Every structure is written in C-alpha cells, then in structure tokens.
Amino acid sequence: MIIDERNEFADATALSTAGTGRALVGDVIDLGAVPGDIGNGEDLYLVIQVDTAVTSGGSATVAFELVSDEQAAIAADGSATVHFATGAIPKASLVAGYVAAAVKLPLGTYERYLGVIANVGTAALTAGKINAFLTPEVAKWQAYADAA
Numbered sequence: 351m352i353i354d355e356r357n358e359f360a361d362a363t364a365l366s367t368a369g370t371g372r373a374l375v376g377d378v379i380d381l382g383a384v385p386g387d388i389g390n391g392e393d394l395y396l397v398i399q400v401d402t403a404v405t406s407g408g409s410a411t412v413a414f415e416l417v418s419d420e421q422a423a424i425a426a427d428g429s430a431t432v433h434f435a436t437g438a439i440p441k442a443s444l445v446a447g448y449v450a451a452a453v454k455l456p457l458g459t460y461e462r463y464l465g466v467i468a469n470v471g472t473a474a475l476t477a478g479k480i481n482a483f484l485t486p487e488v489a490k491w492q493a494y495a496d497a498a
Contacts, residue, residue, distance in 0.1 A: 354483075354484075354485075356379070357379060357394075357483055357484040357485065358376075358377065358481075358482070358483040358484075359375065359376045359377055359378070359379070359465060359466045359482040359483060360375050360376030360377070360466065360479075360480050360481055360482040360483075361376070361481055361483075362401040362402070362479045362480075362481060363375055363376040363401075363479055363480060363481075363482075364477075364478070364479050365404065365412065365468050365470070365475055365478045365479065365480060366468065366470065366475070367474060367475050367476055367477070368474070369470070369474045370410075370470045370471055370472065370473065370474060371426075371469070371470060372426040372427070372428065372467050372468070372469045372470075373426050373467065373468055373470070374423075374424050374426050374465050374466070374467055375414075375465075375466045375467065375468050375480065375482065376465075376466065376482065377465075378422055378424055378463045378464060378465040379463070379464040379465070379484070380422070380462065380463055381418075381460055381461075381462055381463070381464055382462065383462065385418075385459075385460045385461065385462055387457075388455060388460050388464075390457065392486055393454050393455075393486065394454070394455045394484050394485070394486060395452060395453060395454055395455065395484065395485055395486070395487070395488045396416050396434060396451055396452075396453055396455060396482070396483075396484060397449065397451065397452050397481070397482065397483055397484075397485055397488060398414050398436070398449070398450040398451040398452075398466065398480060398481070398482045399447070399448065399449050399450065399480065399481045399482075400444050400445060400446055400447065400448040400449075400450065400478070400479075400480055401446065401479040401480055401481050402446060402477065402478060402479040403444065403445045403446050403477070403478060404441045404444035404445075404475060404477070404478030405441065405475065405476045405477045405478060406441050406473050406474060406475050406476055407473060407474070407476055408472060408473025408474070409440070409441070409472050409473055410440075410441045410470060410471065410472050410473040410474065410475055411438035411439060411440050411441065411470070411471040411472050412438070412439055412441070412444060412450075412468055412469065412470055412471070412475070412478075413435060413436050413437055413438045413439065413468075413469040413471070414435070414436045414439075414450050414451060414466060414467070414468055414469075414480075414482075415432050415433075415434065415435045415436075415466065415467040415469065416432070416433045416434040416435075416451075416455075416464070416465075416466060417430040417431060417432050417433065417464070417465055417466070417467050418430060418431045418433060418460045418461035418462070418463060418464045418465075419431065419461050419462075419463050419465070420461050420462055420463070421463065422463050424463055424465040424467070426467055430461075430465075430467070431459075431460070431461055433455070433456050433458060433460065434451070434453060434455075434456055436450055436451055438469075438471055441475075441478075444478060450480070452488045455484070466482045468480075
C-alpha cells in the first residue's frame with residue numbers, strides 16, 4: 351500500500367478525550383481553490399485504522415466521517431459536508447489494527463478542505479489513536495489457517 355504524506359489525515363493521532371461529541375482528527379487536505387473531481391479517474395480509497403486501542407470508562411462508541419468544508423478549521427458542528435460515515439463502532443471493536451474504513455471515495459462535489467471527524471457517543475474516551483489517509487491501493491488480504 352502506498353501512503354503519500356500529503357494525503358494523510360492522521361498518523362498515530364490521539365482521539366479526543368474531552369467528552370462525547372464530534373471533533374476533527376489530525377490534519378486536513380487542501381483540495382485547492384477550485385477542487386477537481388477527486389476520486390474520478392484513478393480510484394482513491396479512504397483508510398481509517400486503529401493504531402492504539404480505544405479505551406473508555408464507559409461503553410463508548412465512535413463513528414468516523416469523511417467531511418469537506420470551505421474553511422481549513424473544518425466545522426465539527428455538523429455543518430460540514432459528509433461524504434462517508436461508518437456508523438457507531440463500539441469501543442470493544444476498536445483494537446489495534448482494526449480497520450474502521452477502507453472505502454472508495456464517493457463521487458460528488460467536495461468543498462476545498464477535506465478531513466476526518468470522530469463522533470464519540472455514550473461515554474468519553476480515555477485513550478486511542480488512529481491512522482487515516484487516502485491511497486490508490488488498499489491492502490485487504492487476510493491470512494487463513496492451513497487446511498486440516
């Protein structure tokens with residue numbers, strides 16, 4: 351899998367432990383003053399992977415969203431354009447190595463700045479880090495035990 355630093359949102363970036371709600375994770379990608387047709391031509395994939403297990407004192411969930419906005423400080427209040435959302439993932443699933451998303455970028459109109467939002471529900475997190483990036487190829491192989 352090829353990872354370009356300029357297409358990286360988060361590299362072992364900590365999720366917010368400030369409480370429940372929406373927060374921008376890591377960096378944003380500037381698509382330019384007149385965003386092109388991102389994802390047209392060569393396929394691009396969004397990958398979100400847990401780097402360090404997510405923990406919480408309660409039964410927290412996290413939903414991840416790929417969003418775009420006209421401002422670099424992407425709004426976490428729900429006003430940014432949502433292009434993809436995972437739905438709520440329970441903390442028990444968010445262990446190191448878990449792939450929360452490996453999806454082709456949806457076609458559509460993107461605003462200038464692209465980012466990833468984590469929406470924490472039910473209970474605040476106490477720890478957890480993710481990697482999130484765009485890539486033209488996704489490693490989706492799985493190892494299986496030898497046949498008996």
